[in-house]
Amino acid sequence: MRGFVYLLVIASLSGCAFWKSPGKKEAAKKMATESFLGTVSMVNEDGRFVLVDFGGFAAPVPGAELQARRAGETVATLKAGGEIRRPFAAADIMEGTPQVGDDIWSKNPTP
Secondary structure (H helix, E strand, C coil): CHHHHHHHHHHHHHHHHHHCCHHHHHHHHHHHCCEEEEEEEEEECCCCEEEEECCCCCCCCCCCEEEEEECCEEEEEEEEEEEEECCEEEEEEEEECCCCCCEEEECCCCC
16 A cells, blocks of 8 residues: 555656646747847948847857847847958848847857
């Protein structure tokens, strides 16, 4: 009888993971796959590119998809270019309207 009770206790404890909120898992997963990279320091609307100040952060690999965010909302999608002159790098505007001071985020962590 005592062995049966131990089995019930162990089985009930292992099921505790099922009671956790899935929202917390998704939020943690999202944070782990996004990286803050820097800020927009110049916008060239005619040339459809921005100059990003990466400061001490690692610049993304050329071709990486970036997001420009203002007040936590994504306002533009960018594509990292190959032109990098520390602490600045160019990125093409794919869609949206970035402004000077917008935060730049990468969906995937940089190496």
